[in-house]
Amino acid sequence: MTSAMLFMLLPLILVTATAVVTMLMVAIKRRHGVSCIVTVLGLSLALVSLYFVLPSSTQELTPLMKIDGFSVFFSAVILLSAIMIACFSYPYFVNLEDHQDEFYILLSVAVLGALVMVSNSHFITTFLGMETLSVCLYGMVAYPLHRSAAAQYPMEASIKYLVLSALSSGFVLFGIALLYAQTGTLQFTDLGQALTYGIGPVPPVYFVLCCLMIVTGFAFKLSLVPFHLWTPDVYEGAPLPATAFLATVGKIAMAALLMRFISDSALLVNEAIVFVLALIAGASMLFGNLLALLQSNLKRLLSYSSIAHMGYLVIALMTVDRSADSLGVEAVSFYLLAYALMSLGAFGVMMLVSDSEQERDHIGHYQGLFWRNPWLALVMTAMLFSLAGIPLTIGFLGKFYIFAAGVQGAQWALLFTMVVGSGVGLFYYLRIVYGMLTPLDEDLLLPVAGLKELLPHCLLFLLLALLLLLGIVPGVLMQWLAQMASAL
Amino acid sequence: MIVLALVAILFFGGAIAWASEALDARMPRAVALLSLLASAAVLLIFCFSSSPGVMLAGGQWWVLESWAWIPRFGISLLVGVDGLSLLLLLLTLFLGLIALGAAWNEIQERVGFFYFNLLWTIAGVVGVFTALDLFLFFFFWEVMLIPMYLIIAIWGHENRAYAAMKFFLYTQVSGLLLLLAILTMSYLHFVQFSRFSFDYFDLQNVVIPGALQTWIMLGFFVGFATKLPIFGLHSWLPDAHSQAPTAGSVLLAGVLLKTGAYGLIRFTLPLFPEASADFSSIAMTIAAIGILYCAKVAFAQQDIKRLIAYTSVSHMGFVLLGIYAWNLYGLQGAVMTMLAHGLSSAALFMLAGGLQARFHTRDMELLNGLWVKLPMLSAMALFFTVAAVGMPGLGNFIGEFLSLLGAFQSNRVATIFAALGLVLAAVYSLWVIQKMFHGQLRVPSQYASAGDLTLIELLCYALMAAGLVWMGMYPQSFLDVSEVSLLYLQSLGGGGE
Numbered sequence: 001m002t003s004a005m006l007f008m009l010l011p012l013i014l015v016t017a018t019a020v021v022t023m024l025m026v027a028i029k030r031r032h033g034v035s036c037i038v039t040v041l042g043l044s045l046a047l048v049s050l051y052f053v054l055p056s057s058t059q060e061l062t063p064l065m066k067i068d069g070f071s072v073f074f075s076a077v078i079l080l081s082a083i084m085i086a087c088f089s090y091p092y093f094v095n096l097e098d099h100q101d102e103f104y105i106l107l108s109v110a111v112l113g114a115l116v117m118v119s120n121s122h123f124i125t126t127f128l129g130m131e132t133l134s135v136c137l138y139g140m141v142a143y144p145l146h147r148s149a150a151a152q153y154p155m156e157a158s159i160k161y162l163v164l165s166a167l168s169s170g171f172v173l174f175g176i177a178l179l180y181a182q183t184g185t186l187q188f189t190d191l192g193q194a195l196t197y198g199i200g201p202v203p204p205v206y207f208v209l210c211c212l213m214i215v216t217g218f219a220f221k222l223s224l225v226p227f228h229l230w231t232p233d234v235y236e237g238a239p240l241p242a243t244a245f246l247a248t249v250g251k252i253a254m255a256a257l258l259m260r261f262i263s264d265s266a267l268l269v270n271e272a273i274v275f276v277l278a279l280i281a282g283a284s285m286l287f288g289n290l291l292a293l294l295q296s297n298l299k300r301l302l303s304y305s306s307i308a309h310m311g312y313l314v315i316a317l318m319t320v321d322r323s324a325d326s327l328g329v330e331a332v333s334f335y336l337l338a339y340a341l342m343s344l345g346a347f348g349v350m351m352l353v354s355d356s357e358q359e360r361d362h363i364g365h366y367q368g369l370f371w372r373n374p375w376l377a378l379v380m381t382a383m384l385f386s387l388a389g390i391p392l393t394i395g396f397l398g399k400f401y402i403f404a405a406g407v408q409g410a411q412w413a414l415l416f417t418m419v420v421g422s423g424v425g426l427f428y429y430l431r432i433v434y435g436m437l438t439p440l441d442e443d444l445l446l447p448v449a450g451l452k453e454l455l456p457h458c459l460l461f462l463l464l465a466l467l468l469l470l471g472i473v474p475g476v477l478m479q480w481l482a483q484m485a486s487a488l
Numbered sequence: 489m490i491v492l493a494l495v496a497i498l499f500f501g502g503a504i505a506w507a508s509e510a511l512d513a514r515m516p517r518a519v520a521l522l523s524l525l526a527s528a529a530v531l532l533i534f535c536f537s538s539s540p541g542v543m544l545a546g547g548q549w550w551v552l553e554s555w556a557w558i559p560r561f562g563i564s565l566l567v568g569v570d571g572l573s574l575l576l577l578l579l580t581l582f583l584g585l586i587a588l589g590a591a592w593n594e595i596q597e598r599v600g601f602f603y604f605n606l607l608w609t610i611a612g613v614v615g616v617f618t619a620l621d622l623f624l625f626f627f628f629w630e631v632m633l634i635p636m637y638l639i640i641a642i643w644g645h646e647n648r649a650y651a652a653m654k655f656f657l658y659t660q661v662s663g664l665l666l667l668l669a670i671l672t673m674s675y676l677h678f679v680q681f682s683r684f685s686f687d688y689f690d691l692q693n694v695v696i697p698g699a700l701q702t703w704i705m706l707g708f709f710v711g712f713a714t715k716l717p718i719f720g721l722h723s724w725l726p727d728a729h730s731q732a733p734t735a736g737s738v739l740l741a742g743v744l745l746k747t748g749a750y751g752l753i754r755f756t757l758p759l760f761p762e763a764s765a766d767f768s769s770i771a772m773t774i775a776a777i778g779i780l781y782c783a784k785v786a787f788a789q790q791d792i793k794r795l796i797a798y799t800s801v802s803h804m805g806f807v808l809l810g811i812y813a814w815n816l817y818g819l820q821g822a823v824m825t826m827l828a829h830g831l832s833s834a835a836l837f838m839l840a841g842g843l844q845a846r847f848h849t850r851d852m853e854l855l856n857g858l859w860v861k862l863p864m865l866s867a868m869a870l871f872f873t874v875a876a877v878g879m880p881g882l883g884n885f886i887g888e889f890l891s892l893l894g895a896f897q898s899n900r901v902a903t904i905f906a907a908l909g910l911v912l913a914a915v916y917s918l919w920v921i922q923k924m925f926h927g928q929l930r931v932p933s934q935y936a937s938a939g940d941l942t943l944i945e946l947l948c949y950a951l952m953a954a955g956l957v958w959m960g961m962y963p964q965s966f967l968d969v970s971e972v973s974l975l976y977l978q979s980l981g982g983g984g985e
Contacts, residue, residue, distance in 0.1 A: 419661060475559055
């Protein structure tokens with residue numbers, strides 16, 4: 001490996017170094033603030049280094065790693081999300097009667113896993129990345145274990161996530177092994193031939209089953225219906241920063257990986273796989289939105305809504321192919337960025353008014369917020385409108401992109417399901433907005449830990465600005481994504 | 489620049505109005521008044537100072553301008569004003585001022601935010617009436633919804649949560665179908681001309697195969713017909729209108745319904761001539777059913793605002809009828825009905841709002857014989873009711889007469905049934921007048937001291953009445969403005985036989 005190649009791995013090295021340095025600092029003296037600052041700085045450095053790493057063409061660094069415009073884009077989104085979550089974590093954990101520092105170490109290592117997931121096209125690296133991310137997430141979900149109030153929830157959530165995540169990893173691993181047994185390679189390779197005609201005596205159905213196993217495992221982590229059962233409980237039980245991390249970084253890395261797998265392996269030549277994906281997408285959109293309807297816990301509501309959003313995403317994933325003017329890759333990338341921004345905003349507001357002792361995750365907590373704290377209500381409303389796909393926000397353009405990709409792929413049934421699903425979705429997003437508009441009888445203040453901190457407010461402002469800016473003038477970003485997609 | 493200036497004045501005016509609340513609770517309405525007057529002045533100066541030119545694109549445009557926006561999808565800020573747009577812009581700003589008058593004393597809570605929403609709704613409508621890029625059009629189409637939702641949800645009456653939600657869901661879901669149809673058009677353009685485009689003039693060149701054309705046309709139709717609304721998709725309207733505060737009802741009935749009709753005239757029929765021609769008999773049948781059914785339902789209402797809402801649906805049937813006749817009479821009739829109904833329904837909602845402000849009820853059973861107590865208000869009510877019925881000499885008559893005249897040439901059966909609606913309209917209107925304003929005086933006793941019209945109210949009603957008389961007495965001045973545009977649109981093809 002030459003030094004130039006090593007340089008390409010700079011972001012990964014920096015993230016690793018962040019985790020190590022944080023750990024060493026903790027060994028010397030525990031200081032919550034210092035750990036947070038070190039983590040944020042390290043991740044920010046990694047983010048900046050992406051600019052220098054951005055290659056003009058795809059770079060293979062050993063068969064295991066692959067750096068291209070695609071991986072840099074997703075690395076940037078992941079790092080941005082992680083930095084924000086780290087900043088929001090400080091006010092959230094500041095009152096925790098326990099050590100806070102390890103959360104940041106787990107966070108850095110989880111980011112490392114996510115970065116590895118988006119910069120490879122090799123099954124071994126894929127699996128390593130996935131497991132690194134998951135193992136750290138178990139810890140993050142169960143983090144406030146010694147919290148006096150409602151301590152059983154994080155543990156329950158973590159165990160639930162552990163068991164199901166391990167199961168899905170098992171599926172993925174089995175699929176990989178079966179594929180390897182016939183193809184003899186662990187690279188993502190073009191399976192188009194194998195899926196249509198088989199290889200030698202092995203029939204195509206063998207390969208279809210292998211691919212479906214891998215896709216199933218990925219669908220577990222993306223919490224697509226019918227593999228979604230863990231999602232609401234884990235979202236609810238986990239502390240808010242972990243939930244936000246799971247909802248953004250976890251989903252983005254997994255979706256990017258799935259997109260690369262579908263694209264490189266030409267999975268979509270097979271009718272059966274397309275059919276299964278369509279079923280998964282349709283079911284996710286319908287069930288996700290319907291189940292979210294009557295939730296009064298915001299975390300659960302957002303978990304179901306994330307199921308629906310991942311369902312929308314699958315429509316775009318189904319149009320990812322290698323033809324020159326396919327919109328699929330662009331649509332997925334744009335949508336994931338949009339999803340990251342709006343989820344971070346929504347969870348950010350929740351983190352700002354919560355702390356580790358008391359989470360304010362019930363719709364009732366936000367009643368009349370418009371008249372009690374207009375700024376937070378404005379941010380939350382913008383995020384919810386974006387999630388609902390209303391213009392002026394990036395969420396609308398994301399939905400527009402998915403529609404465009406779906407029209408291109410002539411997925412009419414799924415698009416109609418999406419229209420219906422979005423209609424249902426509007427209902428529960430508006431229910432929250434309406435709650436925030438309805439004044440409380442008594443003027444209940446929102447007693448919160450982080451409200452006085454300036455930095456999280458700046459971050460919310462940044463998110464809001466990005467949400468609106470990219471929702472109104474997305475031209476530059478779209479051009480860039482189009483270039484990236486054509487280079488893939 | 490005119491369009492940009494209008495939208496910018498309203499957007500920034502709204503923001504300033506909101507911010508100015510911190511200084512004084514009376515500031516927002518003053519700011520709103522100023523920005524509405526400023527935009528009206530800009531539009532009027534523009535009207536008188538420039539004359540339409542014939543552009544390459546076809547048709548007669550006062551302005552046709554374009555700036556790049558999202559090059560990836562060939563989306564540009566393409567805006568144009570032709571005769572049709574101009575009339576509707578004038579109506580929008582005029583009713584904006586009327587709505588302001590209606591809100592002037594009614595809105596006492598969170599005033600800044602209210603005027604912000606009011607101005608943004610108007611800005612969205614201005615955008616809708618001028619956008620010629622379909623993406624931009626859809627953008628404004630949705631932008632005008634959110635502030636209206638907030639107006640209903642925050643300042644509405646007792647059942648506002650339900651009404652606001654229903655309003656938003658109906659328009660949003662039908663809007664998504666519209667978006668899907670627009671995107672399909674754009675993709676077909678991509679397939680045929682190898683680039684995406686949302687440009688109205690580009691999309692006219694797209695050749696759409698038979699069955700697909702019907703589906704895309706239906707997407708457009710549903711999107712616009714929900715807003716109009718047509719019979720079958722109208723159930724959001726009585727709720728939204730009756731629960732909205734007066735200014736909200738005025739804007740909803742006067743302006744927002746017209747955006748649906750405008751969309752049909754501007755986009756649905758010209759872009760899908762064959763499919764629309766096949767569809768015209770169905771649309772005209774729906775129109776006739778809507779006219780009769782909603783007139784009948786209006787007769788059964790106790791809530792005065794619901795009654796006016798149902799009559800609105802009924803009158804919009806004439807608009808639909810005129811549009812799908814797709815000849816010059818029918819189109820002129822539809823446009824005249826839109827303008828006249830804009831004024832008369834706005835006035836009626838304002839009257840109902842005025843009654844509610846005085847007596848805290850909209851129930852007709854509780855209010856009788858008001859003429860003795862409120863002579864001026866009652867006289868105004870009589871005037872606008874008679875106008876809505878279609879009394880010759882007032883604007884609504886010209887509109888409905890021309891619509892029927894046009895429709896008769898293309899679909900006799902539907903027209904004959906639709907004409908019966910005029911009789912029903914007379915029945916329910918006179919019944920309301922008799923019940924509420926004649927006979928023994930009876931009002932809720934605790935509000936017995938309510939006074940007659942205030943100066944602001946009187947001014948608003950006088951302006952609207954003058955407008956209706958002008959339309960009724962000398963409609964030619966309006967017909968001339970829209971004629972060339974309508975002829976151009978008609979030449980693109982469309983319904984009728």
